[in-house]
Amino acid sequence: MPTGPLPVPRTTAGRKALDALLAAPGEALLALDFDGTLSPIVPDPARARAHPGAVPALARLAPQLRAVAVVTGRPAEEAVALGGFAGAPGLERLTVLGAYGAERWDAASGEVVAAPVPPGVAAVREELPALLRELAAPAGTRIEDKGRALAVHTRRTDDPDSALEGLRAPLVALAERRGLRAEPGRMVLELRPPGADKGGALTEFVRETGAGTVVYGGDDLGDLAAYDAVVRLRGEGVPGLLVAAAAQGTGESVPALTARADLLVPGPDGVVALLDALAGALSPAPDPE
Numbered sequence: 001m002p003t004g005p006l007p008v009p010r011t012t013a014g015r016k017a018l019d020a021l022l023a024a025p026g027e028a029l030l031a032l033d034f035d036g037t038l039s040p041i042v043p044d045p046a047r048a049r050a051h052p053g054a055v056p057a058l059a060r061l062a063p064q065l066r067a068v069a070v071v072t073g074r075p076a077e078e079a080v081a082l083g084g085f086a087g088a089p090g091l092e093r094l095t096v097l098g099a100y101g102a103e104r105w106d107a108a109s110g111e112v113v114a115a116p117v118p119p120g121v122a123a124v125r126e127e128l129p130a131l132l133r134e135l136a137a138p139a140g141t142r143i144e145d146k147g148r149a150l151a152v153h154t155r156r157t158d159d160p161d162s163a164l165e166g167l168r169a170p171l172v173a174l175a176e177r178r179g180l181r182a183e184p185g186r187m188v189l190e191l192r193p194p195g196a197d198k199g200g201a202l203t204e205f206v207r208e209t210g211a212g213t214v215v216y217g218g219d220d221l222g223d224l225a226a227y228d229a230v231v232r233l234r235g236e237g238v239p240g241l242l243v244a245a246a247a248q249g250t251g252e253s254v255p256a257l258t259a260r261a262d263l264l265v266p267g268p269d270g271v272v273a274l275l276d277a278l279a280g281a282l283s284p285a286p287d288p289e
């Protein structure tokens with residue numbers, strides 16, 4: 001497969017981490033978010049799929065790296081299904097850290113291990129539809145039941161940003177009343193249990209794998225905790241590269257994330273191009289001579 005040149009990170013820390021990965025790929029962990037990073041954003045969350053180039057690119061890279069993980073707010077099993085990760089040749093060691101780390105799927109076992117679901121989730125599931133009716137939530141507002149969290153999406157309303165703003169305070173109050181937290185994302189507010197975040201999940205996985213370099217790519221506010229974790233790991237001497245998949249032409253980029261990235265790429269297309277370029281740099285095509 002033809003690959004483009006490797007992009008150059010705009011920061012010294014990012015360039016150092018990329019150099020470390022290229023020098024010792026067997027030490028490196030590659031961790032990527034799913035929605036907006038490996039999977040293009042679509043109006044209906046159930047219709048999201050991995051970018052067609054994502055699995056082939058990951059499968060080329062994974063055998064050369066210490067570990068590859070998908071770190072997502074989706075339930076682990078759902079991300080595996082939407083990603084098409086199960087049984088993919090080359091991804092036999094893939095790990096999916098789902099529900100912000102509260103769930104884990106390993107390709108090696110094919111099984112999901114999950115923390116117990118706090119009772120507040122059932123209470124919110126019960127109360128949320130009536131609350132949205134009472135608030136006269138705009139047409140197109142949707143509840144996504146994620147098992148251990150409830151997400152309220154406004155992408156399919158006429159004015160997603162103001163719809164979300166109008167719902168924010170009562171949803172925060174409901175979450176707090178039931179011992180959950182209301183965390184914002186791209187046209188979504190997730191009511192989820194406290195305690196799990198992508199930073200904790202990533203740090204634990206780095207420790208478990210003994211990775212000596214880490215690359216993390218994300219696109220949304222939920223990825224900031226993983227960015228923080230990479231910065232902390234750098235402080236411990238683990239080079240880290242922060243990649244942001246910036247939304248293209250939709251005004252949806254998340255400045256809090258893109259401002260901190262060492263490397264900005266254009267959405268999932270750009271992520272796949274980066275993975276292909278990395279794979280090409282690690283195993284260049286044989287010389288035809």
Ligand SMILES: O=P(O)(O)OC[C@H]1O[C@H](O[C@H]2O[C@H](CO)[C@@H](O)[C@H](O)[C@H]2O)[C@H](O)[C@@H](O)[C@@H]1O
Binds near residue numbers: 034040048222
């Ligand atoms: O951590 P992630 O893998 O990025 O998951 C975060 C949330 O992503 C999903 O919502 C986002 O993608 C949808 C499909 O493209 C889009 O319609 C929505 O507007 C986005 O916010 C997902 O539905 C959530 O459950 C995830 O937690």
